[in-house]
Amino acid sequence: MIKIDVTELIFAAKKENDLSWQAIADAAGMSVVWTTSACLGMNSCSSEVADKLVEFLGLPAETKSVLMEYPTKEWDKSVPQDxxxxxxxxxxxxxxxxxxxxxxxxxxxxxxxxxxxxxxxxxxxxxxxxxxxxxxxxxxxxxxxx
Amino acid sequence: MIKIDVTELIFAAKKENDLSWQAIADAAGMSVVWTTSACLGMNSCSSEVADKLVEFLGLPAETKSVLMEYPTKEWDKSVPQDxxxxxxxxxxxxxxxxxxxxxxxxxxxxxxxxxxxxxxxxxxxxxxxxxxxxxxxxxxxxxxxx
Amino acid sequence: MIKIDVTELIFAAKKENDLSWQAIADAAGMSVVWTTSACLGMNSCSSEVADKLVEFLGLPAETKSVLMEYPTKEWDKSVPQDxxxxxxxxxxxxxxxxxxxxxxxxxxxxxxxxxxxxxxxxxxxxxxxxxxxxxxxxxxxxxxxx
Amino acid sequence: MIKIDVTELIFAAKKENDLSWQAIADAAGMSVVWTTSACLGMNSCSSEVADKLVEFLGLPAETKSVLMEYPTKEWDKSVPQDxxxxxxxxxxxxxxxxxxxxxxxxxxxxxxxxxxxxxxxxxxxxxxxxxxxxxxxxxxxxxxxx
Amino acid sequence: MIKIDVTELIFAAKKENDLSWQAIADAAGMSVVWTTSACLGMNSCSSEVADKLVEFLGLPAETKSVLMEYPTKEWDKSVPQDxxxxxxxxxxxxxxxxxxxxxxxxxxxxxxxxxxxxxxxxxxxxxxxxxxxxxxxxxxxxxxxx
Amino acid sequence: MIKIDVTELIFAAKKENDLSWQAIADAAGMSVVWTTSACLGMNSCSSEVADKLVEFLGLPAETKSVLMEYPTKEWDKSVPQDxxxxxxxxxxxxxxxxxxxxxxxxxxxxxxxxxxxxxxxxxxxxxxxxxxxxxxxxxxxxxxxx
Amino acid sequence: MIKIDVTELIFAAKKENDLSWQAIADAAGMSVVWTTSACLGMNSCSSEVADKLVEFLGLPAETKSVLMEYPTKEWDKSVPQDxxxxxxxxxxxxxxxxxxxxxxxxxxxxxxxxxxxxxxxxxxxxxxxxxxxxxxxxxxxxxxxx
Amino acid sequence: MIKIDVTELIFAAKKENDLSWQAIADAAGMSVVWTTSACLGMNSCSSEVADKLVEFLGLPAETKSVLMEYPTKEWDKSVPQDxxxxxxxxxxxxxxxxxxxxxxxxxxxxxxxxxxxxxxxxxxxxxxxxxxxxxxxxxxxxxxxx
Amino acid sequence: MIKIDVTELIFAAKKENDLSWQAIADAAGMSVVWTTSACLGMNSCSSEVADKLVEFLGLPAETKSVLMEYPTKEWDKSVPQDxxxxxxxxxxxxxxxxxxxxxxxxxxxxxxxxxxxxxxxxxxxxxxxxxxxxxxxxxxxxxxxx
Amino acid sequence: MIKIDVTELIFAAKKENDLSWQAIADAAGMSVVWTTSACLGMNSCSSEVADKLVEFLGLPAETKSVLMEYPTKEWDKSVPQDxxxxxxxxxxxxxxxxxxxxxxxxxxxxxxxxxxxxxxxxxxxxxxxxxxxxxxxxxxxxxxxx
CATH class of the missing domain: 3.30.1160.10 (Cyanate lyase, C-terminal domain)
Structure with a gap:
């Protein structure tokens, strides 16, 4: 299980429970921008934040250590298009x-x-x-x- | 005379008179970010702002219309290096x-x-x-x- | 299920029922250009338009929310070839x-x-x-x- | 003398006489988009149109044949930035x-x-x-x- | 089934029956260059030509409509290497x-x-x-x- | 003096004397495609052909050896735009x-x-x-x- | 079965039997550079050479025709890194x-x-x-x- | 004076005296490939070799130290075209x-x-x-x- | 089994046993930088080092020869982003x-x-x-x- | 006068006086790596360091302020070649x-x-x-x- 897998689980949980990023951030006790970036795999969580995310989103236990991993911060398009x-x-x-x-x-x-x-x-x-x-x-x- | 020529004149006047971008912006009556961008040739001045810049910086009269020209906003490095x-x-x-x-x-x-x-x-x-x-x-x- | 999956379902339904993009657009009550772009995953549908598309094309119910998702608008070839x-x-x-x-x-x-x-x-x-x-x-x- | 030289002469004449592209196009008897593109060196003029441009803008006589030359249509930035x-x-x-x-x-x-x-x-x-x-x-x- | 699948079926049939592109073109009643390009997915067949190809090569019936689809003409290497x-x-x-x-x-x-x-x-x-x-x-x- | 200088002299002579590439090729005793490519600096002339070009176009004597030089065949745009x-x-x-x-x-x-x-x-x-x-x-x- | 599949079979046979490229080349009766390139899918074998390779390496019979196919010679990195x-x-x-x-x-x-x-x-x-x-x-x- | 200037002087002397690279290399007492590369600015000469080149080619005295400079080995086209x-x-x-x-x-x-x-x-x-x-x-x- | 597979096995063993790269390097008897690079597939191990890694990390026996293979040293991003x-x-x-x-x-x-x-x-x-x-x-x- | 001009003056003075970068650094009272980078225009000098460089190298007085300017740190080749x-x-x-x-x-x-x-x-x-x-x-x- 790597960060992209956890991101997909988070998107699924977010959609199923109709959650906003703001609500997830509030549960994590962090700002919405940072929390979203961590959920997208672009930042690493502390143990406490990872626990809160796993619990609030109902993620499998093994996602905790993945949320805590130090990410490789890369992006697809050197000139973005969206x-x-x-x-x-x-x-x-x-x-x-x-x-x-x-x-x-x-x-x-x-x-x-x-x-x-x-x-x-x-x-x-x-x-x-x-x-x-x-x-x-x-x-x-x-x-x-x- | 094109925008890059005016930018060079502005840099020379700024150095000679030991001016800051903030002072130039105050003279122009605009913000420091916008004024600097206009001096670098990345925005067009209104007639009033161009007059103020020409006067404050002691630029030649023909720079006014160049400051008012609509710029082509391009940059050298699609992935910046500085x-x-x-x-x-x-x-x-x-x-x-x-x-x-x-x-x-x-x-x-x-x-x-x-x-x-x-x-x-x-x-x-x-x-x-x-x-x-x-x-x-x-x-x-x-x-x-x- | 993501937008590309819905696009494939739409192409399949379009072919099976021998529909034109114009007919799909008429059913959606939108223009043919916009409707095609939404079916290709490049625009997001309102709830009403998504309902009409799902019904007219006989798509699975879970496609509705995907049609309503905000797309990431990216393209493959920075210099197109077709x-x-x-x-x-x-x-x-x-x-x-x-x-x-x-x-x-x-x-x-x-x-x-x-x-x-x-x-x-x-x-x-x-x-x-x-x-x-x-x-x-x-x-x-x-x-x-x- | 090549097309870029003629374009610079046209810009100078346009500025000096405070002309619009629309006025230049009217003098040339062509549309404003096409006329502008020809003045920018991206289309070739017929003999008649070249005559009208030379006369209306007061260009040197040798510009006529340059305006009539078949251009090489190239652009700087394969992904534009302006x-x-x-x-x-x-x-x-x-x-x-x-x-x-x-x-x-x-x-x-x-x-x-x-x-x-x-x-x-x-x-x-x-x-x-x-x-x-x-x-x-x-x-x-x-x-x-x- | 998309064009690349049909191309693979054609290569398989061509190999199994030891056919040349010339023979396939003769069966299609078209030139060898055009026929090969259509088999490689770079041109669309008329209904008649598609019928002949399907029959001559013993392709599945559903390949006919794919051969008739309008291709997206793209290539991998903007500077070719072969x-x-x-x-x-x-x-x-x-x-x-x-x-x-x-x-x-x-x-x-x-x-x-x-x-x-x-x-x-x-x-x-x-x-x-x-x-x-x-x-x-x-x-x-x-x-x-x- | 390098090939690009000779090319410019040839263009000037061609324009002044209102010559076609076909006429230049006939004078050189070679095909129009090859002759044009040699005049554009993309092929090297034999001594005989260089003599004929120099004479027919009235080029300076030192252009002969330049026409005979082996060119470096390079082009600007790896994907052409014209x-x-x-x-x-x-x-x-x-x-x-x-x-x-x-x-x-x-x-x-x-x-x-x-x-x-x-x-x-x-x-x-x-x-x-x-x-x-x-x-x-x-x-x-x-x-x-x- | 395409050339990359045969290359993988050859690597497996080479490893299992602890063969060198030189030994494979000797069995093929060709030089080691050419033989290796053919095994890597960058050259086509004659019928005789393909027979020898299939036999010496114990490859499946259907690899013979693949070894004889004319390769598309392409490489991944336009500027190599290894x-x-x-x-x-x-x-x-x-x-x-x-x-x-x-x-x-x-x-x-x-x-x-x-x-x-x-x-x-x-x-x-x-x-x-x-x-x-x-x-x-x-x-x-x-x-x-x- | 930098290496490209010396290269131009060498080309001029080579042409004027109708010398081959082989003759220049013989005079330098080095191989033709290495000598040519040093003349093109892609290798640095020892003091002795620089002396020989300067003398044989009749170059100005100040070229000696330039021939001895350590070159920056760069090339224009990452994928060559000639x-x-x-x-x-x-x-x-x-x-x-x-x-x-x-x-x-x-x-x-x-x-x-x-x-x-x-x-x-x-x-x-x-x-x-x-x-x-x-x-x-x-x-x-x-x-x-x- | 290729180097990337062994790298994944090593990451899994490292995580399961909560090992540091330093500990793995100590077991291998090599420096931490070199050992990590070999585990990431960017260097080849001697037989002795491969044995130590396989034993210490509890890897399957067939990983030994893969660790000893000479790697192709390539990287994804010619300009790195992390x-x-x-x-x-x-x-x-x-x-x-x-x-x-x-x-x-x-x-x-x-x-x-x-x-x-x-x-x-x-x-x-x-x-x-x-x-x-x-x-x-x-x-x-x-x-x-x- | 911009940084590249000062760099050229420094190279000339260094050559004329047969100085090493180490000697220049010693005169500036800074390390050789940093001093060289400042001389190449990739770092800005303090007023004291600029004074020492100007004096030691015998540079014109107006170079001082240029040495103190904050550089734009850019390089030519995104993948270096030397x-x-x-x-x-x-x-x-x-x-x-x-x-x-x-x-x-x-x-x-x-x-x-x-x-x-x-x-x-x-x-x-x-x-x-x-x-x-x-x-x-x-x-x-x-x-x-x-």
Whole structure:
């Protein structure tokens, strides 16, 4: 049993019990973005979180250790195609150099970590059309000199 | 004279006068992310904003119409390499499917627009290391059926 | 059961009952282009449309929820090869810059949405050879400045 | 002098005289899409059309023969990046198989020509946001058997 | 049952009965190149041709409709590797610009159709080594102006 | 001076003197396809042919040795884009496996040479539209076993 | 049964009987390089050689015709990765232009055939480390002019 | 002055003095393959060899140190296109796995070095067509275990 | 049974017995990096090491010969995506030219072998965050001249 | 003046004064690897280091600010070709999964930073051939959960 098998079991349990990712995250005691990524096999759970997911979703016991495994984080399409994901890629393409200028002006020579990192999605209601508010929060890492 | 020429003039003026992107943005009356992107040739200025940039930076008069031109938004590397930009690409790769699940659970079948869109960078001071807070704000666009 | 399984069931039902996409679309109460795309797994059905498709095509009951799932819109060949699809790609390649000039002259700086979007195919009879009339109808989205 | 040189002269004349592509097309007696594509070097002009363009835009005499040359129709990015052009590519990716089904159901086994072909852009005013109406008109070509 | 299944049945029947493609083509009443391509799933048969193939090769009855289906014409390797096919690709690479010059000098601005098209292979006996004579015959399609 | 420089001189002489490739080939005493390819820098001339080209086109004397140099035969686009050249590529893609079957049935295990090779273009007048007849003639090379 | 199946049977027989490729080649009466390539499905056997292989390796009778089939010569990685194969690719990259200069200086404008071709591997014992002696022997093919 | 500049000077001197690579190699006291590769910028000369090349070819004095620089060995086309070079690539593709089997059977687990390596080209006269004999000689390097 | 099957058996045994790679390496009498690579199918074991692994992990007897087979060393992603592996790739990209300068300054024209090579991973405890110390140890190979 | 210009000036000064990278590093008071990378434009200098480099190498005054600019870290070849750099890439390919297993076993789920990072090259004299000792030292960054 590997992570993709557990993901399929989670999708099945989610559909059968008509659960939302938010509800699963609440049961896990973690944020919805992180919990979803762990369920999709892109993050590893602590023992406690794995226990909660297994219990809440009614997963077989052997899924616990798989949820705790350290994932290999890979993706299929080096240029994504699904329109939702592509738009994020397009933002990185169009604004990448801009963000480099602005972040390094504020922080110095370095990067925003994608490891010591969290992310959040909020819905902002708006009469002209609701808006997605996506917040990335990463530690600034200055380049070493030696 | 095309946009890349104006960008070079802006970099020269910025260096000579020791200006920050924030100061340029304040002079333009726009946000620092948008202003920087316009200076890098990735957005078009209104007549008013172009006037302010030309005046504040002491650019030649003929740069105004170039700043107002509609840009062709293209980038060199379909998979970015500079570590700051790559980390953003990695986030899209690792969390793309997660964001699709979470956004579509909150909003229905559709996408976050990269056109009716804004972005902001903030610095969060933190004793363990300052953090970059990057906020994307895009209109939700539901898929049509017809 | 995932979308590709439903697509196969639809192809089988279509062949067995000698149905056209037009007939399926009429039963669904939607256009032929949209209905075909939903049957191919590239759009999600409302509950009502899914009911109509399941009934008209005699599909198993569990296909309904699959028809309603939000699809991941991806394609195999980043440069298409089948001649019918390639010719459309060639049109985008040859006329892409032209369309950018003409659309932005008429509308300002922005794009034609591929989300708030519909498409239609008509046959124009012509003694020199019938013609395909393909109409794309997308909302104009102006770029934000902020 | 090659086509790209003539395109630059046309852009300069267009800017200096504050002309629209529509006005240039009217002077040439051709549609705006075709005229723009010829000015961008993607189609060849007849002698008459070349004369009209040279005269209306005040181009040097030697541009006439360049406008009449048969172009090599190539594009830089096999997957386009500018958002306006990418959205068209996305439509081809998402709806390519659908169009193959629908066109071949209506016409038989064959393709829509990209050579015996025309295209038109219209603006549809709409209180919810204007719409781009893009019409492709290509001869149906049935596959030979021999 | 899809086209690849029928192709496998045809290869099996061809081997069992020690048939040549020429013999199969003669039975179908079509040329050897076209018939082979249809058997490989790259062209669609008329009802009459499909009947003849089914009968001559002793195929199951349900193969008839599959032979009549409109194929998706795709290939695995965008740059071919098998030496026989690569040499043809090399000819296109080495002589592509030459053919553009020569064909457009003879015919005007346009292309040779790959749809209204036929192809033939002949063997020319030669004491220094036999020669392959490959003839492509495509309708000239002039570019539209509109 | 390298081959591309000579090609540009030839294009200039051809335009100035309003010559066709056929006329240049007749002067060289070679076929139009081969002569054009040599003028485009894709084949090397014998001393005699180089003399004739230099004289007929009024080229500078130092072009002779360049025409005689052995070319590096390379092309820009591994998948061609110009429609005339792409259609030939498409033929190789669609019919590659077919040609392998048919040629090897007629000749045995081996290939058609692209080196001991010639090519011809003819125009077939036809009331339904003239046709391009393209003939490739290559020596069959059987695979060695040792 | 296709060539890959026969290759697997050969590997199994080779392992079970602890045979070397050299021993298999000796039984086939052919060189070790050619025999190995035929066993790996990259060359076709004559009837006699196929008989010898089937007998020596104790293969099922139906493998004979598969060994005699004309292979499709394709490989997985357009840039190889296994270090042994990559080093050969690197030699072609580093010395490709050099070999073109040297071979064409000795032979004239043309190529070394990869079809009318053989190859040999020898071991040269050497106190500083044994050496691999790899010899390629291909017919020189001069380019045609016509 | 960098290596490409020296290469151009060498080509000019070679042409002006009508020298062969063999003559240049004889003057350098090295093999023709290695000498040509050093002249093309793909190997570094010892001080003695550089002196001989500079003197024999009448190069400017400052070329000596450039000839002695350690080159960056890179090539343009990851899949080569010139037919002479492509055939070598094809040999690596078709026979790569075979060579891995044969070399490792003779030597054990390891590779043939492309660094402790030499290469030779010979011409074998043959009434059926002369043959190119290309010999690669590389040290066998066994994989370490630790 | 091939190497991937043995790798799966090893992962299963490792999990069932809660073993670390370090413990497996100690049992094999080899380093942890090399042992892990051999278990992942990227190196071949000597007979003695294979015996120890089979015994310690309780593997089936037929795995021994598979562990001893010479591997084909290939990897899936030419640009790696998992963040841990990508960071190493990034180091090669950012510091590749630097290492070439520094190594060749210290050693002369040549390379660091990846075959006569070993590697080690150590953990350096550090109050600001532990550090990974990765040591590569490869024989310097000078380029031949001949 | 941009970083590549400064790099060229440094190479010229280094050659003219016959300096080693080690000597330049000693003058800068930094390690040889880091100093070389900064001279190649892949790291930014502090004001003090830039002053020392400018003085020691006799660079023009305006190079100081360029040495202090934050670089865009990009490289030409996504798969490197120069043998010295390729071998490092090969190590990442062959041992990437191994390093992931070993590092994460020692440290937990996370990565080795390429930003909070240093690197060293040492020469180990060895009668069988000197060895390159390359040490990478990066902070371990555990993945966040939130």
């Amino acid at each position: 329109p939702l994901v592509y738009r994020l890629y397009e933002v990185v393409g169009v604004y990448g150099d801009t963000l480099k200028e602005v972040i390094q002006e504020k922080f110095g020579d370095g990067i925003m970590s994608a490891i010591d990192f969290s992310m959040d999605v909020q819905k902002e209601e708006n009469p002209k059309g609701d808006r997605v508010i996506l917040t990335l929060n990463g530690k600034f890492l200055p380049y070493s000199a030696w | 570590p700051l930009v790559y980390r953003l690409y990695e986030v899209v790769g690792v969390y793309g499917d997660t964001l699709k699940e979470v956004i579509q659970e909150k909003f229905g079948d559709g996408i976050m627009s990269a056109i009716d869109f804004s972005m902001d960078v903030q610095k969060e001071e933190n004793p363990k290391g300052d953090r970059v807070i990057l906020t994307l704000n895009g209109k939700f666009l539901p898929y049509s059926a017809w | 001649p019918l699809v390639y010719r459309l790609y060639e049109v985008v390649g040859v006329y892409g810059d032209t369309l950018k000039e003409v659309i932005q002259e008429k509308f300002g700086d922005g794009i034609m949405s591929a989300i708030d979007f519909s498409m239609d195919v008509q046959k124009e009879e012509n003694p020199k050879g019938d013609r395909v009339i393909l109409t794309l109808n997308g909302k104009f989205l102006p770029y934000s400045a902020w | 958002p306006l052009v990418y959205r068209l590519y996305e439509v081809v990716g998402v709806y390519g198989d659908t169009l193959k089904e629908v066109i071949q159901e209506k016409f038989g086994d064959g393709i829509m020509s990209a050579i015996d072909f025309s295209m038109d852009v219209q603006k549809e005013e709409n209180p919810k946001g204007d719409r781009v109406i893009l019409t492709l008109n290509g001869k149906f070509l049935p596959y030979s058997a021999w | 030496p026989l096919v690569y040499r043809l690709y090399e000819v296109v690479g080495v002589y592509g610009d030459t053919l553009k010059e020569v064909i457009q000098e003879k015919f005007g601005d346009g292309i040779m159709s790959a749809i209204d098209f036929s192809m033939d292979v002949q063997k020319e006996e030669n004491p220094k080594g036999d020669r392959v004579i490959l003839t492509l015959n495509g309708k000239f399609l002039p570019y539209s102006a509109w | 429609p005339l050249v792409y259609r030939l590529y498409e033929v190789v893609g669609v019919y590659g496996d077919t040609l392998k079957e048919v040629i090897q049935e007629k000749f045995g295990d081996g290939i058609m040479s692209a080196i001991d090779f010639s090519m011809d273009v003819q125009k077939e007048e036809n009331p339904k539209g003239d046709r391009v007849i393209l003939t490739l003639n290559g020596k069959f090379l059987p695979y060695s076993a040792w | 270090p042994l194969v990559y080093r050969l690719y690197e030699v072609v990259g580093v010395y490709g232009d050099t070999l073109k200069e040297v071979i064409q200086e000795k032979f004239g404008d043309g190529i070394m055939s990869a079809i009318d071709f053989s190859m040999d591997v020898q071991k040269e014992e050497n106190p500083k480390g044994d050496r691999v002696i790899l010899t390629l022997n291909g017919k020189f093919l001069p380019y045609s002019a016509w | 037919p002479l070079v492509y055939r070598l690539y094809e040999v690596v593709g078709v026979y790569g796995d075979t060579l891995k089997e044969v070399i490792q059977e003779k030597f054990g687990d390891g590779i043939m070095s492309a660094i402790d390596f030499s290469m030779d080209v010979q011409k074998e006269e043959n009434p059926k067509g002369d043959r190119v004999i290309l010999t690669l000689n590389g040290k066998f390097l066994p994989y370490s275990a630790w | 963040p841990l592996v990508y960071r190493l790739y990034e180091v090669v990209g950012v510091y590749g030219d630097t290492l070439k300068e520094v190594i060749q300054e210290k050693f002369g024209d040549g390379i660091m072998s990846a075959i006569d090579f070993s590697m080690d991973v150590q953990k350096e405890e550090n109050p600001k965050g532990d550090r990974v110390i990765l040591t590569l140890n490869g024989k310097f190979l000078p380029y031949s001249a001949w | 043998p010295l750099v390729y071998r490092l890439y090969e190590v990442v390919g062959v041992y990437g999964d191994t390093l992931k297993e070993v590092i994460q076993e020692k440290f937990g789920d996370g990565i080795m930073s390429a930003i909070d990072f240093s690197m060293d090259v040492q020469k180990e004299e060895n009668p069988k051939g000197d060895r390159v000792i390359l040490t990478l030292n990066g902070k371990f960054l555990p993945y966040s959960a939130w």
